[in-house]
Amino acid sequence: xxxxxxxxxxxxxxxxxxxxxxCDFDARMSVIRISDTELxxxxxxxxxxxxxxxISVLGDVAYIVAPGSYHHFYIPSAQAAFPDxxxxxxxxxxxKRPDLDFDWFLGDRPPDAWAGILDQVLVRGNKFIWEVAFFxxxxxxxxxxxxxxxxxDQTPNVNWLLRLWWKxxxxxxxxxxxxxxYQMGWKDKAAASKSLSKILExxxxxxILSHGDLIETNAKERALEAWNKPLSAx
Numbered sequence: 001x002x003x004x005x006x007x008x009x010x011x012x013x014x015x016x017x018x019x020x021x022x023c024d025f026d027a028r029m030s031v032i033r034i035s036d037t038e039l040x041x042x043x044x045x046x047x048x049x050x051x052x053x054x055i056s057v058l059g060d061v062a063y064i065v066a067p068g069s070y071h072h073f074y075i076p077s078a079q080a081a082f083p084d085x086x087x088x089x090x091x092x093x094x095x096k097r098p099d100l101d102f103d104w105f106l107g108d109r110p111p112d113a114w115a116g117i118l119d120q121v122l123v124r125g126n127k128f129i130w131e132v133a134f135f136x137x138x139x140x141x142x143x144x145x146x147x148x149x150x151x152x153d154q155t156p157n158v159n160w161l162l163r164l165w166w167k168x169x170x171x172x173x174x175x176x177x178x179x180x181x182y183q184m185g186w187k188d189k190a191a192a193s194k195s196l197s198k199i200l201e202x203x204x205x206x207x208i209l210s211h212g213d214l215i216e217t218n219a220k221e222r223a224l225e226a227w228n229k230p231l232s233a234x
Contacts, residue, residue: 003054006208007139009033012058013208016045023162025151027071028210030143031055032136034114038062042134043071043145043210047081061085063113067106068131068145069181071210072097086113091122092130106132108198121199123147125192125230128185135202142204142219146179148226150212176215176226183229192230200224 003014012031017024030042039055040063047055055061061082066072066089079087079101087102088111094100104111108122119135134143151158151166152174167173170180177183186192200223207215207223215222224231 003031003051006030007136007141010139011136011141011208012055014045014051017157023165024157024159025155025162025211026157028208030208031058032118033059034062034117040065040114040118041078041082041085042143043067044074044078046074046077052081055082063088065106066090066093066100066102067134067143068210069093069096069129071145072100075100075102090130090132119202121195123192123195123199125188125190125195126182126185127187129179129181133199135199135204140203140205142199142202142207142223144207145210146182148176148207148209148215148223149179150176150209150215152213155212176212176222178226179211186230189230196227196231200227 001015003012006013010033014029015026018027029045032040032042034040037059039059039061041061042065044064062085064075064078064085064087066075068090069092072093075087088104088106089102090106106120106122110118110120117137121133123131123133129146131145131147133147136143149172151172204219207219
């Protein structure tokens with residue numbers, strides 16, 4: 001799918017297909033303007049020549065971000081397309097991908113490079129999955145990868161197997177929740193609650209998700225409901 005403008009001259013999105021554990025669904029890359037000339041790529045897809053050219057028209061890619069434990073697969077493709085960019089990764093990816101070159105770890109504080117544009121929180125407390133949540137201040141937009149998934153009857157490109165698991169096993173169909181790895185892996189609910197509470201302090205109006213439909217109404221209420229279990233059990 002082509003790159004599309006989501007927030008005028010600030011945020012662009014591109015959806016791309018994923019096949020994982022027999023399930024077919026889409027993921028979503030975000031491109032964020034950091035300055036008049038610099039861009040940040042969040043959770044990149046495979047960067048072919050058409051995608052590279054579409055992004056390059058917008059500005060210079062200065063930063064490539066792998067924000068979660070399962071969002072690193074196309075980092076080398078982005079690095080090849082934009083060799084001058086610095087790469088930031090979520091902690092833990094370095095153990096899964098010792099072959100991956102990177103410059104910095106992501107944490108709870110934004111680097112000077114995008115401070116004032118993006119805030120961030122490293123979500124702790126899970127034994128299976130890590131993620132860094134981002135808040136785009138200018139547009140009041142929360143960016144997540146797996147901390148909420150939102151599959152519904154309107155979600156395109158979802159196969160029968162994912163639909164079966166999400167409906168019958170995880171009860172996530174049309175009911176936004178964290179990815180199954182989160183639900184099965186909360187080991188330190190106090191740490192998780194602290195991280196999630198920090199996110200809920202942000203003044204966000206909408207949520208860009210990697211998987212499923214965007215959340216554009218009652219965003220904070222829906223996030224609170226999605227995270228009810230780790231928040232209430234702490």
